[in-house]
Amino acid sequence: MLKARKLVVIVVEAGLVTRLARDVMAKGAKGYTVTSASGLGPRNQRAGDLEGGNAKLETVVPEAVATEVLEMLKTNYFPHYACSAWVSDVQVLRDDRY
Amino acid sequence: MDILSVAVQNLTSAPVLAFGLGLLATAIRSDLRLPEPIYQAISIYLLLGIGIKGGVALSEVSIAEVGMPILGTLLLGVTIPALAFFLLKRIRKLSQVDRGALAAHYGSTSLVTFTAAIIFYESVSVSVEGYLTTLLAILEIPGIIVGLLLATRGLKRNVPWNESLREILAGRSIFLLAGGLVIGFLTGNIGFARIDEFFVALFPGILTLFLLELGIVAGRRLSDLKTSGFGLVIFGIAFPLISGSLGVLTGQLTGLSLGGSATLGVLSASASYIAAPAAVRLALPEASPGIYLTASLGITFPFNLTLGIPIMLQISTYIESVGL
Numbered sequence: 001m002l003k004a005r006k007l008v009v010i011v012v013e014a015g016l017v018t019r020l021a022r023d024v025m026a027k028g029a030k031g032y033t034v035t036s037a038s039g040l041g042p043r044n045q046r047a048g049d050l051e052g053g054n055a056k057l058e059t060v061v062p063e064a065v066a067t068e069v070l071e072m073l074k075t076n077y078f079p080h081y082a083c084s085a086w087v088s089d090v091q092v093l094r095d096d097r098y
Numbered sequence: 099m100d101i102l103s104v105a106v107q108n109l110t111s112a113p114v115l116a117f118g119l120g121l122l123a124t125a126i127r128s129d130l131r132l133p134e135p136i137y138q139a140i141s142i143y144l145l146l147g148i149g150i151k152g153g154v155a156l157s158e159v160s161i162a163e164v165g166m167p168i169l170g171t172l173l174l175g176v177t178i179p180a181l182a183f184f185l186l187k188r189i190r191k192l193s194q195v196d197r198g199a200l201a202a203h204y205g206s207t208s209l210v211t212f213t214a215a216i217i218f219y220e221s222v223s224v225s226v227e228g229y230l231t232t233l234l235a236i237l238e239i240p241g242i243i244v245g246l247l248l249a250t251r252g253l254k255r256n257v258p259w260n261e262s263l264r265e266i267l268a269g270r271s272i273f274l275l276a277g278g279l280v281i282g283f284l285t286g287n288i289g290f291a292r293i294d295e296f297f298v299a300l301f302p303g304i305l306t307l308f309l310l311e312l313g314i315v316a317g318r319r320l321s322d323l324k325t326s327g328f329g330l331v332i333f334g335i336a337f338p339l340i341s342g343s344l345g346v347l348t349g350q351l352t353g354l355s356l357g358g359s360a361t362l363g364v365l366s367a368s369a370s371y372i373a374a375p376a377a378v379r380l381a382l383p384e385a386s387p388g389i390y391l392t393a394s395l396g397i398t399f400p401f402n403l404t405l406g407i408p409i410m411l412q413i414s415t416y417i418e419s420v421g422l
Contacts, residue, residue, distance in 0.1 A: 015379050
């Protein structure tokens with residue numbers, strides 16, 4: 001009954017989350033969840049200190065989409081921005097939604 | 099009044115002292131912060147309040163009166179970032195992109211510095227034309243655009259103009275300022291009389307609260323000074339004196355009063371730390387926030403708040419006395 005999917009979690013400086021959401025959708029995700037986040041990373045230097053830290057974007061996608069999203073992060077986000085991402089296996093009901 | 103007593107009066111005003119208290123809080127590693135939603139609410143209050151007051155003032159003057167100052171301000175908005183970009187060449191370790199990012203910040207302006215100046219000038223009985231807010235809104239934008247253009251000149255890459263301009267124009271600074279100007283303009287003195295308790299009487303007190311938070315945020319930037327280098331500190335203090343003098347001069351030449359010219363000086367001297375960082379972060383990812391935020395928020399903002407505001411008044415007094 002349950003189908004396998006990938007959960008991609010991306011933490012990025014808050015000012016970039018609109019752009020990131022657009023990029024993730026463009027890679028084929030069908031939806032996402034954004035929550036505000038705070039923490040510490042190796043770079044620990046970002047703009048928008050006044051605008052409240054980081055945002056965490058989560059999206060559940062097929063493996064192929066997850067790979068594309070990570071490739072996109074590798075070229076467009078990791079070199080310049082405070083950004084962190086990881087992928088894990090999840091199982092979903094209603095797999096046509098993800 | 100001599101410059102020393104004006105400076106002392108500014109330094110001992112409640113908003114400036116609250117800023118100092120915020121710095122102290124960071125220095126002793128206090129966990130004091132204004133809660134984020136309150137910070138947001140206060141910044142909306144300040145932006146809208148400043149906008150409405152400016153709009154009311156604008157509804158009472160003729161286009162002929164504001165035309166020249168507006169033209170002068172546009173000229174400043176283009177000249178100041180170009181000047182900053184050029185002068186920053188003297189700091190060798192800065193890349194072109196970092197220089198452009200700094201130019202965008204110094205070309206744009208700071209609402210809080212402006213507000214503190216207005217409140218201080220009023221407290222020493224120097225009147226300021228109410229429509230200076232219009233000049234504030236005008237000066238916010240061109241500097242950022244010129245800075246981004248200079249940063250990417252000759253580089254093989256595109257600025258995401260759509261996204262960056264959207265960030266500037268639809269960001270709450272410009273939206274609320276411009277929206278407030280329209281509200282004030284339409285409602286006029288009669289409409290404003292119904293809300294002035296909220297937007298005038300409470301204003302200095304709420305600004306004091308805001309500056310406490312800004313002191314905390316600026317204090318955090320101070321620790322970056324060690325890595326940013328001596329050249330940047332010199333720039334952060336010397337450049338506002340240059341750009342500020344240009345602003346005062348422009349004010350006097352375009353017919354602003356003593357206080358109005360001093361305020362245009364403060365506008366020119368101040369560097370953005372809200373609108374510009376957001377736009378620069380999107381458009382120039384290689385530029386280091388450790389450089390541009392430290393300079394604008396850690397060095398220039400405290401300098402202007404404490405010394406720049408009285409100095410601009412002094413420069414304005416001097417220029418008026420030599421009769422330009």
